[in-house]
Amino acid sequence: MSEQHYCVRCGTRMTYQERFGKIRPVCPACGHVHFDDPKVAVAVFVRQAEQVLLVLRANEPERGKWALPAGYVDRGEDPKVAAEREVLQETGLSVRVTRLIDVIYEGVIVIIYEACVVGGTLYAGDDAAQARWFTRQEVPEIAFRSTQQVIAAWRAEQPLS
Ligand SMILES: [Zn+2]
Structure with missing residues (x-):
């Protein structure tokens, strides 16, 4: 799971929710979903x-x-x-x-x-x-x-x- 703690858009602390088939960091304020890019x-x-x-x-x-x-x-x-x-x-x-x-x-x-x-x-x-x-x-x-x-x-x- 990703280590993204704060929303890059609005700075709110991220929560973890299922989005697009996986548990991902999601911002409860603005809805931004964080995707980890593959290396x-x-x-x-x-x-x-x-x-x-x-x-x-x-x-x-x-x-x-x-x-x-x-x-x-x-x-x-x-x-x-x-x-x-x-x-x-x-x-x-x-x-x-x-x-x-x-x-x-x-x-x-x-x-x-x-x-x-x-x-x-x-x-x-x-x-x-x-x-x-x-x-x-x-x-x-x-x-x-x-x-x-x-x-x-x-x-x-x-x-x-
Ligand atoms: Zn946000």
């Missing part, structure tokens, strides 16, 4: 020469495991822009989103994009203890079901020879 995250599968770009997570959750560069989409931000921003912040690489891989629900909505490198220099930035390329054979323990699915599908592909 949206992006994860980015960056591949280059049969290698995938992973970051070692410096923070919880899943600290100490490797994952795709990922983060939350800001309000008002295009998810593709968020994807390119997160990769740059975490790895120092400029990328361009090339396609949508999947949208999955993992407590938050995760949009998974594929992207290619267009510039920059690899280093470990925000949230990342390390950032590096892995071949299919080298892939370490992976955090998050979304990343595990994408990596498993990639590892099942035949490498280009």
Whole structure:
């Protein structure tokens, strides 16, 4: 249930009532109903020469495991822009989103994009203890079901020879 205590329209203390099939905060004075927006995250599968770009997570959750560069989409931000921003912040690489891989629900909505490198220099930035390329054979323990699915599908592909 939401933690919305006071009405954003009139400041009255909210009550909890059923509206649109769920118990939601409702203002007893003006009738305003508060809806919690779902959280949206992006994860980015960056591949280059049969290698995938992973970051070692410096923070919880899943600290100490490797994952795709990922983060939350800001309000008002295009998810593709968020994807390119997160990769740059975490790895120092400029990328361009090339396609949508999947949208999955993992407590938050995760949009998974594929992207290619267009510039920059690899280093470990925000949230990342390390950032590096892995071949299919080298892939370490992976955090998050979304990343595990994408990596498993990639590892099942035949490498280009
Ligand atoms: Zn109100």
